[in-house]
Every structure is written in C-alpha cells, then in structure tokens.
Amino acid sequence: xxxxxxxxxxxxxxxxxxxxxxxxxxxxxxxKRDFEPSKGNWSLVGGFLQPDEDLDISAKNxxxxxxxxxxxxxxxxHCFGNVQRDPGERVISVAYYALIKLxxxxxxxxxxHNGKWFTLDEMPDLIFDHNEMIMKALQRLRQKARYQPIGxxxxxxxxxxxxxxxxxxxxxxxxxxxRNFSKKILSKGIxxxxxEKQKETSKKGAFLYKFDKKKYEALVVKGxxxxx
Amino acid sequence: xxxxxxxxxxxxxxxxxxxxxxxxxxxxxxxKRDFEPSKGNWSLVGGFLQPDEDLDISAKNxxxxxxxxxxxxxxxxHCFGNVQRDPGERVISVAYYALIKLxxxxxxxxxxHNGKWFTLDEMPDLIFDHNEMIMKALQRLRQKARYQPIGxxxxxxxxxxxxxxxxxxxxxxxxxxxRNFSKKILSKGIxxxxxEKQKETSKKGAFLYKFDKKKYEALVVKGxxxxx
DNA sequence: TATATTATGTGTCTAAGATACACTTAATTT
DNA sequence: AAATTAAGTGTATCTTAGACACATAATATA
Numbered sequence: 001x002x003x004x005x006x007x008x009x010x011x012x013x014x015x016x017x018x019x020x021x022x023x024x025x026x027x028x029x030x031x032k033r034d035f036e037p038s039k040g041n042w043s044l045v046g047g048f049l050q051p052d053e054d055l056d057i058s059a060k061n062x063x064x065x066x067x068x069x070x071x072x073x074x075x076x077x078h079c080f081g082n083v084q085r086d087p088g089e090r091v092i093s094v095a096y097y098a099l100i101k102l103x104x105x106x107x108x109x110x111x112x113h114n115g116k117w118f119t120l121d122e123m124p125d126l127i128f129d130h131n132e133m134i135m136k137a138l139q140r141l142r143q144k145a146r147y148q149p150i151g152x153x154x155x156x157x158x159x160x161x162x163x164x165x166x167x168x169x170x171x172x173x174x175x176x177x178x179r180n181f182s183k184k185i186l187s188k189g190i191x192x193x194x195x196e197k198q199k200e201t202s203k204k205g206a207f208l209y210k211f212d213k214k215k216y217e218a219l220v221v222k223g224x225x226x227x228x
Numbered sequence: 229x230x231x232x233x234x235x236x237x238x239x240x241x242x243x244x245x246x247x248x249x250x251x252x253x254x255x256x257x258x259x260k261r262d263f264e265p266s267k268g269n270w271s272l273v274g275g276f277l278q279p280d281e282d283l284d285i286s287a288k289n290x291x292x293x294x295x296x297x298x299x300x301x302x303x304x305x306h307c308f309g310n311v312q313r314d315p316g317e318r319v320i321s322v323a324y325y326a327l328i329k330l331x332x333x334x335x336x337x338x339x340x341h342n343g344k345w346f347t348l349d350e351m352p353d354l355i356f357d358h359n360e361m362i363m364k365a366l367q368r369l370r371q372k373a374r375y376q377p378i379g380x381x382x383x384x385x386x387x388x389x390x391x392x393x394x395x396x397x398x399x400x401x402x403x404x405x406x407r408n409f410s411k412k413i414l415s416k417g418i419x420x421x422x423x424e425k426q427k428e429t430s431k432k433g434a435f436l437y438k439f440d441k442k443k444y445e446a447l448v449v450k451g452x453x454x455x456x
Numbered sequence: 457t458a459t460a461t462t463a464t465g466t467g468t469c470t471a472a473g474a475t476a477c478a479c480t481t482a483a484t485t486t
Numbered sequence: 487a488a489a490t491t492a493a494g495t496g497t498a499t500c501t502t503a504g505a506c507a508c509a510t511a512a513t514a515t516a
Contacts, residue, residue, distance in 0.1 A: 003317065004276070007239055008279050009238050009240070010240055010277060010279055012237070012320060035231075037231050048236075049309070049320070051236050051238055051311075051318050052311060053311065054311050055307065055308070058309075076306060078304060079283065079304060081240075081277070081284070081286075082283065083281065088231035088232055089232060092240060092283060092322075094307045160464090161465090162463080177504070177505075177506085178463095179504095179505090179506080182464095182465075183467095184503085201463080202462065202463040202511095202512085203461080203463070203511070203512045204462075204463055204464050204465090204512055204513085205511075206465090207464085389493085389494090390492080390493075405476075405477085406493080407478095407495070408474075408475065410493095410494080412473095412474085427483090430482095430484095430492040431491060432481075432482045432483055432493050432494085433482080433493080434492080434493060434494090435494090
C-alpha cells in the first residue's frame with residue numbers, strides 16, 4: 001500500500017483568522033505563542049493537521065478549543081506554502097477565517113490561552129506570514145460581504161438596523177446614507193422584524209431584527225442574489 | 229532545529245484545473261493517470277509538492293511541464309484535505325485553476341502526456357475528489373468572471389466582440405443581447421480597437437480588439453471596478 | 457410642565473444605468 | 487442583381503441608486 005513511497009511529506013499547519021465585532025469596531029483574535037520558534041510573539045491561533053483528521057474538521061476543532069464555540073461561520077482562506085515561511089522547518093499552512101458573535105464566546109477560555117482581541121489599528125506585528133494572512137482575510141471578508149449576507153455572523157441574533165449599518169460601514173470603511181441603507185436592506189425581505197426595541201443606544205430605541213436564514217435560502221434557490 | 233519533532237508530516241499533492249476555450253465551448257484538460265493507485269483512470273493534472281519548492285512555483289512548474297506554457301493566469305483554488313480522499317494514503321491536495329489560450333499551448337506535449345480536452349458534458353468520471361475540484365473551479369470562474377476581466381485569458385490576444393460575448397455566454401450559461409453587450413463592454417474603455425478584421429466567421433467580418441491591460445490597471449488604481 | 461435634544465423611521469425626487477427593441481451595413485452566395 | 491448572414495449602431499423605457507427633508511418617540515433640561 002505504499003504507493004507514494006518516494007514522495008517526501010511536509011508538515012501541514014492550520015491558522016485561523018478570527019473576526020469579531022464589538023458594536024463599534026472590527027476586532028481580530030491573536031495569541032501569544034507558547035512554543036518555539038518565536039515563542040512569546042503574537043501569532044494567529046494555529047495548530048497542526050493530524051493525520052487522522054479531515055482538514056475542515058481540524059480547523060473547527062482548533063477554533064472550538066480556543067473560543068468554546070462550535071457551529072460558526074468558518075471558511076478556508078488560502079494555503080500558504082512558501083519554502084521559508086516558517087523558520088523552524090518546511091511547514092505549509094492552510095489558513096481559515098471565522099466570523100464569530102463576540103458575546104457568545106468564552107472569554108475566560110480565550111484569556112487562559114493568552115488570547116487577545118485587537119482592532120486592525122492596534123494589531124501588533126505577528127510572526128511568519130501571519131500579517132499577510134490577515135490582509136488576505138480582510139480582503140476576502142470585504143469581497144464576500146458584498147454579495148453574501150455574512151454580516152449577520154458577526155452580530156448577535158437580535159440586532160437593529162443602525163447596528164447592522166455600522167457593521168457594514170466598518171467592514172467597507174465608508175459611510176452609507178441611513179435612509180437608503182435601511183430601504184435597501186429591508187427590501188431584500190430577509191429580515192424578520194421583532195416587537196422588541198433595543199434602547200441602549202438611543203432614547204427612542206430601535207426595533208430589533210433577526211436574520212431569516214430559511215427565507216434567504218429559499219430565495220437563493222429561486223435565483224436571488226444578496227448584494228449590498 | 230527540530231522544533232516540531234512530535235508533529236506528523238503528510239503528503240501534499242498539487243492538482244490543476246485547466247480551462248480552455250475553443251471558440252465555441254469551454255474545455256478542461258485531464259490526463260490518463262500513469263501510476264497507482266487508480267492507474268489508467270482520468271485525473272486532473274497533478275503532482276507532489278517538493279520540499280524545496282514554493283507552493284505557487286510548484287504549481288506553475290506543473291502546468292508548464294504539461295502545456296509548455298509559462299506566464300499564464302493561475303490561481304489557488306482550494307486545499308482539499310479529507311482523510312480518505314486518496315485511497316493510497318493520507319494526501320492533502322492544493323488545487324489550482326488556470327486559464328489558458330488554447331492556440332498557444334503545446335498540443336504534442338499534451339498528447340505525449342496522455343492529456344485530452346473535454347467539454348463539461350463529455351467529461352468522464354475522474355479519480356478521487358477531482359470532480360468536486362472541477363465543480364469548485366467552475367463556480368470560482370463564474371464568480372470571478374463577473375467582477376474581473378479574466379475572460380481575456382481564455383481568448384487569443386486579438387479577438388472580436390462577438391467572440392468575447394460568446395465566451396461570456398458559455399461561462400455564464402446564458403444569452404446576452406448583442407447591442408447591450410457591446411455597448412457595455414466598450415464603455416469600460418479597456419479594449420483597444422485594431423484596424424484588422426476577422427473574417428472567418430462572417431461575410432462582413434468583425435473588427436479585432438485587444439485587451440488593454442495597462443489601461444485597465446490604471447483605471448483600477450483610480451477605483452474602477454470591472455463588472456459585467 | 458414645556459421645550460430641547462437625539463437617534464430612529466419613512467417618503468420623494470432625480471439621474472444613471474439596464475434592458476428591450478429595429479434598422480443599416482458589408483460582403484458573400486445564389 | 488437579389489438574397490443571405492452576421493456585424494455595427496441608436497433610441498425609448500423602465501428600474502434602481504443616490505441625494506435629500508420631515509416626522510416621531512422618548513429622555514434630558516429649563
């Protein structure tokens with residue numbers, strides 16, 4: 001059964017770019033690396049592919065291990081494979097990015113792993129090609145947010161239209177007209193209006209909405225394309 | 229220097245989905261596999277990552293080896309990593325897709341490697357998860373063609389508007405109105421009209437154009453977005 | 457108690473772009 | 487000389503994006 005006898009295996013790492021939104025800014029989770037090489041430096045959450053684990057499963061496990069979350073939006077980003085990317089030895093890394101709802105994750109667990117959330121501005125230098133990974137993930141997030149309703153993955157289950165708008169403004173680094181934004185997003189017919197109001201941010205309070213995933217998926221089948 | 233001593237390396241394969249356009253249909257290049265397992269079955273062009281080669285370089289070399297082409301559009305598609313995807317042993321595969329100009333590639337070289345071009349309809353069953361890879365590459369091509377001028381990678385340097393339209397119709401499996409299509413594509417200002425006519429397909433003949441890459445890139449810098 | 461303040465919610469007008477559609481032109485075939 | 491075929495171009499209409507203004511709910515302030 002040794003079909004590929006003469007081929008040389010290499011180490012396969014997994015790295016994960018984890019996005020969160022704290023109602024004001026986009027944040028990324030990084031950790032202080034606790035093993036050599038580059039021990040003590042900031043790094044993406046990472047690990048190694050186990051020979052008996054599917055790649056995607058391995059990535060999910062990695063994330064669950066750090067945040068306590070399962071069932072989150074997670075997608076493969078890119079496989080980084082330059083020869084010298086890891087000074088330790090030849091390691092290629094398959095990077096994933098995840099969008100999580102900040103209020104649902106296990107803060108203590110994160111802290112116990114020396115994890116910390118940074119905004120892009122505050123982000124320290126990371127090891128190896130991890131800065132590059134973040135840049136690529138950001139591009140992907142921006143691109144993807146334009147034609148798929150992934151913004152909701154970063155918000156609580158219940159959110160207001162102004163909150164949603166702010167998120168998209170932060171992602172795309174721009175400003176939208178309030179009236180046009182709500183008109184557009186509501187016209188898609190993929191939001192369920194609730195009878196509750198969120199009163200934390202304004203005197204008047206804003207109505208809460210939920211993303212109607214089933215309705216969205218039904219529309220997609222009919223050829224609907226989300227586009228912001 | 230043995231930092232990752234306890235980690236287990238795995239084999240990393242490379243597979244390439246190669247698209248071509250023969251003035252009528254979209255085609256894909258596959259080969260008859262000449263080694264076990266699954267020897268004699270149809271497969272994507274593939275190989276193994278060499279420990280001393282960058283991943284991207286390795287993929288380019290693979291393609292050049294088979295088609296004789298360098299300097300072609302090639303992008304990483306996805307890393308496929310299910311445990312049982314290769315019955316031989318644990319092998320993860322980084323898939324790339326390439327868009328090539330059919331008339332420029334080395335036909336004899338391809339044939340000497342048992343390569344053959346198939347349309348999607350005629351495509352035989354491929355080994356392992358290669359069918360899945362093709363499906364994913366197709367999705368990517370369709371998605372990408374919508375907002376980036378990659379169609380030109382599949383056409384000769386000189387092409388006519390009707391040819392370009394047909395290509396996009398084939399990619400998107402739809403029909404466009406001739407007048408609206410040419411109006412739209414010409415309005416982008418990224419095509420150079422030549423003083424020659426292509427007379428093979430019609431009595432009247434159609435003017436030849438070239439994709440003006442420099443102009444396109446200059447426009448991109450100014451915030452221009454190609455969108456079909 | 458009345459008024460000011462602040463963010464939310466909604467309606468309209470305009471301009472630009474997408475789409476539908478018809479005639480002319482160049483060159484070959486009959 | 488007439489018919490055929492694909493190419494090239496113009497216009498009218500409809501939809502959508504974008505700019506913009508006023509009304510509303512609830513608290514804060516005078």
